[in-house]
Amino acid sequence: xxxxxxxxxxxxxxxxxxxxxxxxxxxxxxxxxxxxxxxxxxxxxxxxxxxxxxxxxxxxxxxxxxxxxxxxxxxxxxxxxxxxxxxxxxxxxxxxxxxxxxxxxxxxxxxxxxxxxxxxxxxxxxxxxxxxxxxxxxxxxxxxxxxxxxxxxxxxxxxxxxxxxxxxxxxxxxxxxxxxxxxxxxxxxxxxxxxxxxxxxxxxxxxxxxxxxxxxxxxxxxxxxxxxxxxxxxxxxxxxxxxxxxxxxxxxxxxxxxxxxxxxxxxxxxxxx
Amino acid sequence: xxxxxxxxxxxxxxxxxxxxxxxxxxxxxxxxxxxxxxxxxxxxxxxxxxxxxxxxxxxxxxxxxxxxxxxxxxxxxxxx
Numbered sequence: 001x002x003x004x005x006x007x008x009x010x011x012x013x014x015x016x017x018x019x020x021x022x023x024x025x026x027x028x029x030x031x032x033x034x035x036x037x038x039x040x041x042x043x044x045x046x047x048x049x050x051x052x053x054x055x056x057x058x059x060x061x062x063x064x065x066x067x068x069x070x071x072x073x074x075x076x077x078x079x080x081x082x083x084x085x086x087x088x089x090x091x092x093x094x095x096x097x098x099x100x101x102x103x104x105x106x107x108x109x110x111x112x113x114x115x116x117x118x119x120x121x122x123x124x125x126x127x128x129x130x131x132x133x134x135x136x137x138x139x140x141x142x143x144x145x146x147x148x149x150x151x152x153x154x155x156x157x158x159x160x161x162x163x164x165x166x167x168x169x170x171x172x173x174x175x176x177x178x179x180x181x182x183x184x185x186x187x188x189x190x191x192x193x194x195x196x197x198x199x200x201x202x203x204x205x206x207x208x209x210x211x212x213x214x215x216x217x218x219x220x221x222x223x224x225x226x227x228x229x230x231x232x233x234x235x236x237x238x239x240x241x242x243x244x245x246x247x248x249x250x251x252x253x254x255x256x257x258x259x260x261x262x263x264x265x266x267x268x269x270x271x272x273x
Numbered sequence: 274x275x276x277x278x279x280x281x282x283x284x285x286x287x288x289x290x291x292x293x294x295x296x297x298x299x300x301x302x303x304x305x306x307x308x309x310x311x312x313x314x315x316x317x318x319x320x321x322x323x324x325x326x327x328x329x330x331x332x333x334x335x336x337x338x339x340x341x342x343x344x345x346x347x348x349x350x351x352x353x
Contacts, residue, residue: 069314123318144318144321144322181332183332184333185330186321186325
């Protein structure tokens with residue numbers, strides 16, 4: 001029996017990846033703004049196989065978006081709501097847990113990759129999209145990037161590893177501000193908070209990320225990977241507790257009410273917490 | 274210190290520039306969602322541009338429910 005060969009360049013429904021000049025580039029292109037549902041999750045799982053296969057061939061990974069509105073608007077709440085509606089309460093929690101286990105596997109793999117990883121973000125970088133960016137070693141932000149964890153508005157907490165990774169990177173007071181107010185912050189605030197390593201002009205994030213990737217690729221890979229492992233431990237226990245807490249909160253009727261309200265809201269403000 | 278009138282004028286000028294509407298077609302009392310033909314995502318873009326322009330932070334919960342340039346100018350003025 002032969003094992004299917006992992007492709008180091010591939011275009012799927014929601015994203016594509018390509019190995020070029022020792023840098024693996026993952027481009028998200030799922031309309032309208034890279035919502036992370038089962039389609040993107042399946043593609044990300046395939047990408048993780050490519051990421052592992054690229055070890056030894058690539059020194060850096062860049063994650064970026066082709067969508068004009070931004071990097072990612074986060075979890076696909078419409079799909080989450082519609083899939084949950086047809087299930088009994090106990091089945092809903094089980095379904096959400098299964099999804100979270102899969103997305104955590106993907107995000108932990110990116111987080112722990114020996115490659116130096118760079119998120120090049122612009123526009124909306126919300127919820128699960130923010131959580132994806134937080135798995136990367138460096139975040140390079142377009143001046144117009146905006147970051148937010150709006151989950152509390154729905155009676156939930158971030159479920160893709162956001163709180164543990166935010167706590168790993170920045171001070172607790174800022175984490176509380178972002179999480180408990182649900183407000184969005186701009187690139188300057190994110191830079192001042194230590195979340196973002198570079199802020200660049202509009203449309204320049206990918207170029208800056210490529211220049212940074214070229215720089216980090218000059219170094220010995222074993223040393224870079226060792227330094228990363230030393231500096232950036234995966235907060236596995238907290239990530240596990242986050243899944244449990246998310247599932248516990250998700251079982252409450254208020255969450256389905258909040259999701260339904262969000263989905264039905266045709267007004268101009270649904271993204272404003 | 275800018276006056277409220279100056280702040281309002283700068284907001285209208287910036288909105289006209291980035292959303293490609295002739296400045297003379299914008300008034301302080303206009304509903305900017307309708308006038309600029311923007312949705313919530315583009316409204317966040319407007320907020321981001323205003324934050325950078327005025328060098329302030331404008332928490333989005335402070336502008337929730339705000340739809341006209343004049344009230345928006347008041348919110349910004351309070352942070353200058």
